[in-house]
Amino acid sequence: MKKKWAILLYGLGISGGANVIFQHAMYAVSQGIEVTIVSMNGQTHVDASWHEAAGCFDYKKFEDIVTLYFDVAIATEWRSAFDIYKVHADKYIYFVQSIESKFFQRNNSLLGYIAETSYDMPMEYVTEVTWIKEYLLRFYHKKAELVLNGIDKKIFTCDGKRIDERPVDHVRFLIEGSMTNWLKNVPKAIEVCKKAGADDVWLVTPDRVKKIEDFGVSRFFSKVPMKMMPEIYRSCDVLVKLSVVEGMFGPPLEMFHCGGTAITYDVEGSEEYMIDGENSFVLKKGDEKAVIGAVKRLIEDRNELNRLKENALKTAKDWIDWNHSSECFFEAIDKSTKINDEDYEIIQKKGKKGSDSYKQAEALMGLEPDMNRIEKLREFCRRETKKLFLYGAGKMCRGTILNLDQYDISIEGILVSSIDNNPNTVMGHRVYEIDKVMDKKDSIVIFVTSDIYYSEIFYMLQCKGFMDVF
Structure with a gap:
């Protein structure tokens, strides 16, 4: 009889986090696991059509699984860590991709506080990056299994199709991320590139964009499927990514594999593979002058640009692929222990309390604006x-x-x-x-x-x- 996983995933749109989950879920299916994606809003494979694995899974709402039993239930974000009490399972896993209380701009955010309490739930923990593993151990005494994200080395390569050839007479910069998500800091990245004198700046964003004039870039790409991203990376020299909060910092690594380099802040996650002055420029968070200086330096010094690119490619060659990563994830789930009666009761009580709390907070106070x-x-x-x-x-x-x-x-x-x-x-x-x-x-x-x-x-x-x- 096939084993069954229930993965609680509330956002099926294009995102790095959803891509990671789909990669691990796709591997699980290849190992004979029956995977069900559980959402709040009844989303289906149509909403996830940007990913090749979207059609491999079953999609259900919570009301559809009331009478079902799963071998494993996996929470993938803070709200789902509370809502997981609604899932009947032998094992309960919290896959922590970021410390999501950091997503709220105000330190006194009620929702941010509720999100933080999710890390005290009595589940087995898996994470994708060292800094989160250390955070969970330090503040909550949770020993998380570390499974680094992989990368699809079949598509993220130096050779292959391009949107355009990399220019030989100037440097082309790429900015990636949502224009409206303050964490991604995209407007600031565009602004500093302009201040530094970059005259060829591309933007790729999951937002619905219709007018290039609204953003002041040379070229933009909206809602791009994952398979098209390497074509964009191969067309550009430098990724300028000024995120202020990340989990596992994925886009610079993808850029490395496609022959480019990156300018970023020293955001959490960058330390896994980025070395300032060696394969990229990693600058103090919020230091706009340093970013402008780095952009200018690469515009003016082609030898320095090429040196960073060469070292970035060496870093990329040593990184694991998705098959290795997902195999480790699968093993972590497989060796996790079944929930005991005491912890199951705590999940039921804390889960319901947390779920009710965040829903009441959202209903009364709304969500935090940009x-x-x-x-x-x-x-x-x-x-x-x-x-x-x-x-x-x-x-x-x-x-x-x-x-x-x-x-x-x-x-x-x-x-x-x-x-x-x-x-x-x-x-x-x-x-x-x-x-x-x-x-x-x-x-x-x-x-x-x-x-x-x-x-x-x-x-x-x-x-x-x-x-x-x-």
């Missing part, structure tokens, strides 16, 4: 007297209202495309259809509450004639 955009809005409001409207009445709206209230920034109302299926008010603020304020477009400023759909909404509002949009 604080970089909040700061830009504050600067605008100091200069201008235009009336402020928020766009979007979902969970992000509540979090935005609470944040703006701390700065005494008044909100005129909330805009939506259609009043159907939207509330009449959110936290006392009236909801209007966007068409109702078309005649006021020159006298209002709009803050888009959504991060995920920011680019798409921004473009829509600009097309309607709203110029002051954050």
Whole structure:
């Protein structure tokens, strides 16, 4: 009889974290495991079609597995570590890919605090990077099994198809990441490249992007499937990746395999394979001047660029592939122990309490908005007297209202495309259809509450004639 794994995965869109999980799950299937992806929103293989393994798994919601029993249940992020109590299994594993309490911009974030408590759940722990292994041991006395991420050495190679040939008369820089995720710091990466005099900058992002003019880059790629990434890497010389929080820092390693080098901050995870001045430039987090200096140096010194590239390629050759990584992951799961009755009861109690807590916090307070955009809005409001409207009445709206209230920034109302299926008010603020304020477009400023759909909404509002949009 086939063994069964339930993997709790709440986001099936393009991301490095989801790719890692799919790689390990694909290997498990090859070993005869029946893998079920459990989501909150009923997502299916269609939502994960960017990955070659998407069709290898079954997809279910929690209500679909009430009567099912699994050999292994695997949590893959902090919310799922609480929700795992809903899964009946012999073994409970927490695969920690980052310390997600760091994802919240405010140190006093309630959701950040709840996320941090997930690391005290009585499960077996697996992680992908040394710094997380040390963190879990130091603060929670959890001995996590370390399984470094692999890389697909069949596609991430120096040789192969390119979007364009690497230029011989200048240096081409690549920036990768979501424009709306503050952790990725993409707008800052574009800004420092411009300040350094880089005139050929490419952007690849999981966001929906329609207008290159919005970002000031030479070329952009939106929602690129994983198989196309090597073609982009091979076309560029240097990856500029200024993330402020990471787990296992994957993109620079991919760039190394494709013959390039990287400029990054000394973000956690970089120490696994990046050596400053040897195969890349690894600079103090937040040191913009150092990044500008590094970009200028590589623009001006082709010999230095080539030296870093050569050493980066040597690093890449010594790195493990996915088969080796997933074999180690599979062995870690296989040798893990079955849950005992006492720990099972704790998972049931702590899990339900944590699950209820984060859902109540999200319902009452909403999700945290992008604080970089909040700061830009504050600067605008100091200069201008235009009336402020928020766009979007979902969970992000509540979090935005609470944040703006701390700065005494008044909100005129909330805009939506259609009043159907939207509330009449959110936290006392009236909801209007966007068409109702078309005649006021020159006298209002709009803050888009959504991060995920920011680019798409921004473009829509600009097309309607709203110029002051954050």
